[in-house]
Amino acid sequence: MMNLTKTKTKTKTKPKTKTKTKTKTDRAARPSTSDREVEQPTDLLDMFDGLWSTPVDERQVVVRLEGVRRNFGDHVVLDGIDLEVRAGEFVSILGRSGTGKSTLLRALDGFDRDVAGYIEVPERRAVVFQDARLLPWARVLDNVVLGLKGKQERARARDVLGEVHLTGHEDAWPVTLSGGEAQRAALARALIREPHLLLLDEPFGALDALTRITMHRLLRALCDRHNPAVLLVTHDVNEAITLSDRIVVLDHGKVIYDKPVALPEPRELHHEGFASLREQLHERLGVVLPGREESATDGFEEQHARTG
Amino acid sequence: MAIATTVLTTHEPDTSSKVGGWSARFQFLRGSGVRRLAGIILAIVAWEVLSATGVLDPTILPGPGAVLSAAGHMIADGELQTNLWSSLQRVFWGVLFGLVAGVTISLFSGLSQLGESLVDGPMQVVRALPVIALQSLFIVWFGIGDEMKILMIAFAVSIPIYINTYAGIRGVDRRFVELAHGVRLSRWQLIRRVVLPGALPNFLVGLRYALAVAWLVLIFGEEVNTTSGIGNLIIQAGQTGETTVIIVCLVVYGVLGLLSDFVVRVLERRALAWRRGLGTA
Numbered sequence: 377m378m379n380l381t382k383t384k385t386k387t388k389t390k391p392k393t394k395t396k397t398k399t400k401t402d403r404a405a406r407p408s409t410s411d412r413e414v415e416q417p418t419d420l421l422d423m424f425d426g427l428w429s430t431p432v433d434e435r436q437v438v439v440r441l442e443g444v445r446r447n448f449g450d451h452v453v454l455d456g457i458d459l460e461v462r463a464g465e466f467v468s469i470l471g472r473s474g475t476g477k478s479t480l481l482r483a484l485d486g487f488d489r490d491v492a493g494y495i496e497v498p499e500r501r502a503v504v505f506q507d508a509r510l511l512p513w514a515r516v517l518d519n520v521v522l523g524l525k526g527k528q529e530r531a532r533a534r535d536v537l538g539e540v541h542l543t544g545h546e547d548a549w550p551v552t553l554s555g556g557e558a559q560r561a562a563l564a565r566a567l568i569r570e571p572h573l574l575l576l577d578e579p580f581g582a583l584d585a586l587t588r589i590t591m592h593r594l595l596r597a598l599c600d601r602h603n604p605a606v607l608l609v610t611h612d613v614n615e616a617i618t619l620s621d622r623i624v625v626l627d628h629g630k631v632i633y634d635k636p637v638a639l640p641e642p643r644e645l646h647h648e649g650f651a652s653l654r655e656q657l658h659e660r661l662g663v664v665l666p667g668r669e670e671s672a673t674d675g676f677e678e679q680h681a682r683t684g
Numbered sequence: 685m686a687i688a689t690t691v692l693t694t695h696e697p698d699t700s701s702k703v704g705g706w707s708a709r710f711q712f713l714r715g716s717g718v719r720r721l722a723g724i725i726l727a728i729v730a731w732e733v734l735s736a737t738g739v740l741d742p743t744i745l746p747g748p749g750a751v752l753s754a755a756g757h758m759i760a761d762g763e764l765q766t767n768l769w770s771s772l773q774r775v776f777w778g779v780l781f782g783l784v785a786g787v788t789i790s791l792f793s794g795l796s797q798l799g800e801s802l803v804d805g806p807m808q809v810v811r812a813l814p815v816i817a818l819q820s821l822f823i824v825w826f827g828i829g830d831e832m833k834i835l836m837i838a839f840a841v842s843i844p845i846y847i848n849t850y851a852g853i854r855g856v857d858r859r860f861v862e863l864a865h866g867v868r869l870s871r872w873q874l875i876r877r878v879v880l881p882g883a884l885p886n887f888l889v890g891l892r893y894a895l896a897v898a899w900l901v902l903i904f905g906e907e908v909n910t911t912s913g914i915g916n917l918i919i920q921a922g923q924t925g926e927t928t929v930i931i932v933c934l935v936v937y938g939v940l941g942l943l944s945d946f947v948v949r950v951l952e953r954r955a956l957a958w959r960r961g962l963g964t965a
Contacts, residue, residue: 487865503866509859513881513958522877523867549958565867 435462438572438605439484444493446479446629453479454491455629463572466599466606468616471626472661477609480626481577484607498572498605502565506578508558510550510565517546520565529568536564539598556587560594567602574604578611592618613657617650618643625660633660746928751935754928763917768936770912771902774830778837779898785838786845786890794853794883795875807846815840815897816904823908833905840901844893852886853879885959888952895944899937 439461446454453476461467471477483491485503510519520533537543540560550558559579566574580588596619599606610616616623617637625633639649728748734740735747742750758764793803819836826832856879864874906915914933921929 485866487862503863505859505863507859509863511860511863511878511881513884514877523864523869523873551958551960569867 435464437461438463438498439607440494440496441484442494444480444483444491444495446476446483446488446491453629454483457493457626457629457631459624459631459634461573461605461607463605464603466608466619466621467624468608468610468620468622469624469626470610470613470616470657470661473611475626476629477626478577481575481607481609484573485575500569500571501573501575502567502569502571503575503577504559504562504566504579506581508550508553508555508562510553510558510561512550514550515546516542516548516550516553516561519550519561520568522565524568533564533568536568537561539567539601540564540594554587555583556591559583559591563595563598567598570602571604574599574606576606576608576610578609580615581611588615595619613654613661614645616657617653618645623657625657627660627662633657743925743927746931750928751931754926755932755935758929758932764932764936767913767917771906771914774833774905774913775837775898775902778834778902779841779894781834781838782841782894782898783845783891786842786894787849787887789842790846790849790853794850795879804850807843807850811843811847815843815901819904819908828909832908833902833910836905837898837901840897841894844897845887845890848886848890848893849883852883855886856882884955888948888955891951892945892948895948896941899941899944903937 437460439459441457441459444454444457444459445452455476457476457480469477469480479488481503482488483495484497485501486497510516511522514522517530517533517537520537521529524533534543534546537546540563542557542560542564545553545557545561550561553561559582562579580591583591592615608616608619617639620637622636623633624631637643637653639647639653643650645651731740731745732748735742735745735749740747746754755764789803789807792799793807794800815836818839822832822836822839826835860878860882861874864878869877902913903915903918906913907919910916910919914936918930918933921927921933
């Protein structure tokens with residue numbers, strides 16, 4: 377395992393609220409953080425779920441958030457977030473609109489300087505946004521190497537474009553790419569930086585269902601190969617279950633659920649555990665389903681299961 | 685009952701013109717050019733007919749034939765070329781200085797908060813002034829020589845360049861700035877890779893305005909104590925009542941205007957190829 381210690385940065389912001397020591401004590405007063413559920417488990421199965429899926433994880437903690445707060449005026453968006461992510465771990469953050477998911481991601485990228493609390497992230501990190509955000513006036517290869525210099529980087533960019541199946545599109549203008557292709561180029565731009573933390577802000581939200589399935593598989597393959605810690609912000613419960621090692625649910629700026637996904641790979645939508653976990657998460661997200669199997673998403677999910 | 689259908693096309697797709705070749709690249713000029721030319725030719729024919737039949741008094745508006753022969757004489761004794769050359773030089777320097785000034789100021793006020801508060805307010809006031817009204821002031825400041833003419837053109841050019849480039853810089857998508865932060869671009873890289881290319885379309889719009897206004901101001905400048913230039917020719921011809929010479933000069937102005945517009949359009953095609961995905965194959 378690579379030693380990441382040197383590449384870590386401490387983003388200490390706004391001493392106005394609490395000092396680091398203070399938050400530390402706060403944290404110590406609380407129960408274990410690695411597999412925490414803020415609400416009491418509702419049934420026995422929930423409790424066992426947690427027990428079974430927590431083998432001692434010795435991978436280095438590369439993301440550490442303690443008491444992270446962010447407010448826009450009187451509106452509190454992040455209300456004391458504690459979170460740890462280990463090297464190579466794939467964590468999805470679920471939450472309804474306006475629950476602070478994207479704000480959290482921007483804080484982790486260091487773009488938002490008005491966040492209070494303790495944030496520690498790897499130095500090498502990369503973001504993929506919902507829109508591919510390719511510079512329209514730069515060709516695909518130039519977009520991938522944006523900010524990097526040298527012939528070698530261009531050669532590496534060709535390799536990475538190959539990994540995302542975009543060989544032959546190096547000299548294309550972004551406007552000529554399809555949504556999926558553009559998003560793959562954006563992935564390539566992130567991967568060439570060999571991030572220890574990959575931040576994904578609803579990267580597949582704007583793609584059609586079939587492209588999304590392809591992208592899920594590609595992302596899994598790429599993560600297995602490059603092994604960054606991943607934080608995926610998404611609305612899509614199925615996506616979160618399919619892809620992640622762990623799922624975190626945000627609500628009103630607080631973590632209300634944080635548990636590993638204890639399902640075998642590959643994750644099948646029709647799998648019993650999949651369905652029950654989905655229901656559990658829907659409940660946390662405040663989704664009210666009229667009847668168990670009569671939800672409007674069923675048609676899509678069946679197709680999803682067959683093709684996926 | 686049968687449903688009526690219609691055949692929309694029976695052609696094979698046209699593959700004769702090579703993508704990226706010269707003809708394809710300038711295809712945008714073809715159709716519109718021919719149609720425009722047809723309109724102009726029609727107008728000239730009507731003009732000739734009206735002159736030949738005596739409807740138009742030659743002292744008020746001489747016919748195309750008379751204008752053409754006058755142009756021939758002016759070219760033969762070198763009068764047109766020398767005057768055109770001095771006019772072109774004035775416009776060239778005026779546009780060059782105006783461009784440099786406009787772009788520099790817009791970078792200063794577009795890229796920094798300080799620059800914006802220092803420069804943008806005054807520039808918005810200045811833009812409201814009609815350039816022509818400043819001529820007297822320019823004469824007092826810079827005399828009646830070429831400096832005055834060139835500086836007036838430069839001044840007039842710098843304003844549309846500034847207004848548009850500044851708007852372009854300020855209008856660069858915030859999301860790209862966030863991206864630039866994400867990939868750790870330096871400030872210079874941000875300007876070079878994101879801000880300048882992002883502002884380029886607006887700059888080119890400004891350039892088109894600037895060239896149009898440059899020719900306009902040239903006429904006014906050349907009407908003051910000038911011994912050379914197209915404007916000078918017009919003034920002299922006006923005093924002696926040589927309508928044909930005036931018309932020749934007007935035609936020259938028109939052609940120059942069209943030419944400069946053409947140059948900017950070609951420039952736009954090249955610089956903004958990314959908008960239409962040209963030159964990808």
